[in-house]
Amino acid sequence: MNILTPLLMASGLQLAIFGILGLAVLVFVLVFISYIGLFVKSLLAGATVGFPTLVAMRLRGVPILMGIKIIQKATKPRIIF
Numbered sequence: 001m002n003i004l005t006p007l008l009m010a011s012g013l014q015l016a017i018f019g020i021l022g023l024a025v026l027v028f029v030l031v032f033i034s035y036i037g038l039f040v041k042s043l044l045a046g047a048t049v050g051f052p053t054l055v056a057m058r059l060r061g062v063p064i065l066m067g068i069k070i071i072q073k074a075t076k077p078r079i080i081f
Helices: 011-046 053-059 064-075
Strands: none
Touching: 011 053, 011 064, 053 064
């Protein structure tokens, strides 16, 4: 028995559901990958910015890198001696 046998025996509706679910998972993974670098960069700089905040900044039209720099400056003031 092959691993693809149940998929080949599926009806058209089941294949459509599998396709839609697969596409949704792919979109989620791509969005997650696009924000992981920004999340790590902000975490290493000491400004903890969560994924919902990053997505909200993108939806509001805020340039993400500028937003992270502002949060870094607000959370970690640089004192020069």
